[in-house]
Structures are given as C-alpha cells and as structure tokens.
Amino acid sequence: MAWFGNVRLVDYGPNTRIEPHVHPTASLSLIVDGRYSERIQGRQADHEAGHMLYCPAHEAHAQTFAPVGALQAQLTPTAACLDFLEDALDLSAAAFSASPNFSRLGRRMAAELQAKDPLSDLALEGLALEALTQFARMSGAQTRTPRWLPKVCEFVRVNAARPFSVSEVAAAAGCRPEEIDPAVRTRFGLSLASLARHHRLEMAARLLRADTLSISAIAADCGFSDQAHLTRAFKAAYGMPPGAFRRARPFPSERSIRF
Secondary structure, eight states: OOOEEEEEEEEEOTTOEEEEEOOSSOEEEEEEEEEEEEEETTEEEEEETTEEEEEOTTOOEEEEEEEEEEEEEEEEEOHHHHHHHHTTSOGGGOOEEEOHHHHHHHHHHHHHHHHOOTTHHHHHHHHHHHHHHHHHHHHHHGGGSOTTHHHHHHHHHHHTTSOOOHHHHHHHHTSOHHHHHHHHHHHHSSOHHHHHHHHHHHHHHHHHHHTOSOHHHHHHHTTOSSHHHHHHHHHHHHSSOHHHHHHOOOSOOGGGOOO
C-alpha cells in the first residue's frame, strides 16, 4: 500500500511572505529548521522546528517566515493515507502537533533526501510512516490534553537554560506537580526533563547558526555544565559536534531540492 505520493525538501528564505493561496492536494509538513507564522481557518499559529502540520486540499492559508527562514519536509498523502488519518482526527481542522521527535525525524528525512543512495527511498518511507503514526496519535489525543499543558510547555521553553523544579512549573501552570510528567509523556512521548533538554539543544543550534559566540559561551548560556557536556548532547541529537554543525551548510538551498 502506498502512503505518500511524494516527499520533498523545501527551503523558504528569510522574511519571505506568501499571500493567501490554496493547493489542489492535501499535504503534511514537518518543520525541520527555522520558524514562521501561518494564518489558516481564521486563526494565527506560530510554527517552528518540531512541529508537524496537516493542510487540507483547497484550504486558503498565508505564511510569514522569520529572519532565519524555514526548512520543511513536505509529504503528499495518498488516498489510503488520508483514510488512515480520518479514523484518528478531523481532517477538516488543519491540525498540527509539536514534539521533539518530529525534529529528529525531520532532520533524518532531510539527510536521506540529500543522500539519494539506493536505500534512501526505503529509509524515507520508514521515517515518514513513523512521523505519520505519531502525528495521528497526538492529534487524536488533543481533545484529551489538559488546558494547563500549554502553560507547562511555555514555562519549560522559556526557562530551559536554568534549573527549575516541578513545583515551579506547577505553580506557573496552575496544576498539581504530580499531574505534569504523565501529561507531558502522553502528549509528547518524553519526560519533562527530556523536553527541557530538547529546548536547550534547539537554543544551542540557533546560537551556533548565528556564529557570534564561542561554543563554551553557548554551553554556559544554554544551561550545560561545560563545552564537553554540550558536545556530547549535541552530537547525540544532531549527529555531529557543535563545531562541525557551525561550519556545515547542512541543508540544500531551494535550487537544489531533490524529489
């Protein structure tokens, strides 16, 4: 059974604005890098690395990209894929979900699209199906998400670079401390500590791309004990040490997109 008609990598330039438009087919997108805001179905949503979105066919939407631009892995779902999704969520709702796992899957898909070796298609299909499964589970579970969970996520994002207690998070979100970790695990498949670690690494990646601070200074600013600590964690998440990430141009420009 074919689940996707096409998988491609699209690089949107800094400060790009795309006026309201529609697509004749539905799409799924993983944000690999960067961030942007999108207006769709009368609502404004901000998206960044780690988000996965569904856009229905013929649904008008407009986008404004940040100064860093954005890189998307875009998937075209087949009729069988849409049938599968329809059993899990309301396809008319332009759903989106956020998880650090989507960042990991998006980076690996980008690498396979660039590699284009004899096994790339098989690897891409496996990664896309893993993303699809998690997206269906998470989007279907959103109706059961506690109302205070977005406040937890925002507190962790803002305070990821410093030590904090579960009691602090609970006070900021208006919930009981014992409720937090189970809710985070259900929604994101991660512990609260792993979610904070993800945000520290995303912060480090942004600072490395900016190329204005030393790696040791970035480690300190992002809450790592020293440069070696950052290097171990960064290599585990990104597949390369911080220095190599800073020197590399890891993603192709729009002209070199491979399909």
